[in-house]
Amino acid sequence: MSRSLARLLSVVFHPLLLPTYLFAFLFYYLPAPLVSLPLRGRWVVLSLIFFTTFIIPGLGAYTMVRAGHVDSLEMDRREQRSLPLLFTGVCYVVTAYLLHRENIFDRLFFVIMVILATSVFLAFVISLFWKISAHSIGVGGALGLLLVLSRLSPDSDMVPPLALTIFIAGAVLSARLSLHVHTPAQVYAGFGSGLLLALTAAALAL
Numbered sequence: 001m002s003r004s005l006a007r008l009l010s011v012v013f014h015p016l017l018l019p020t021y022l023f024a025f026l027f028y029y030l031p032a033p034l035v036s037l038p039l040r041g042r043w044v045v046l047s048l049i050f051f052t053t054f055i056i057p058g059l060g061a062y063t064m065v066r067a068g069h070v071d072s073l074e075m076d077r078r079e080q081r082s083l084p085l086l087f088t089g090v091c092y093v094v095t096a097y098l099l100h101r102e103n104i105f106d107r108l109f110f111v112i113m114v115i116l117a118t119s120v121f122l123a124f125v126i127s128l129f130w131k132i133s134a135h136s137i138g139v140g141g142a143l144g145l146l147l148v149l150s151r152l153s154p155d156s157d158m159v160p161p162l163a164l165t166i167f168i169a170g171a172v173l174s175a176r177l178s179l180h181v182h183t184p185a186q187v188y189a190g191f192g193s194g195l196l197l198a199l200t201a202a203a204l205a206l
Contacts, residue, residue, distance in 0.1 A: 006175035013172050015138035019053040019116050022142060034153050036106055052095040057088040076181060078131035085124035092117035111205045115198055133182045136190025139169040144198025
């Protein structure tokens, strides 16, 4: 894989964008019985999720770079990942709280956001000792959540999105290896832990 393609995949499927992708799929692909939120209001919730899980953490990471706490937004050095991951995890917890506080939101929204927040804190804890791939945790968790949603909505045609997600996961894992930012063990461990976390947490909560 060329470095330019690997970099493009790493940006397009950055872990901070995965919550927005997942909720967009939830709002606009799954049938109404699973999502009771009125269609006209879904873009507002999706905008909120994009702002609190991408814009704010992204600005936080940029501020850390400007302040000299982090060398670059890529955060290649393991020891510099802790603070950005911790800040991102807090942003995700706040988002989960907002989804839980309002009764108009389905409980599924809160559960998914809690799982995403837990995956960030998992990456934070592991990164204290080892440079695991956050991209791999993200795509592994996304695949796990889609598998759960396919069980919750058996009438939906989940084969195309599952097949696409598996393809994207393979492409992202290959991209991280092509860029030589992670070892195979770090990539595969990230994918496996993200997938297992999503499946286990969803089985307990749903």
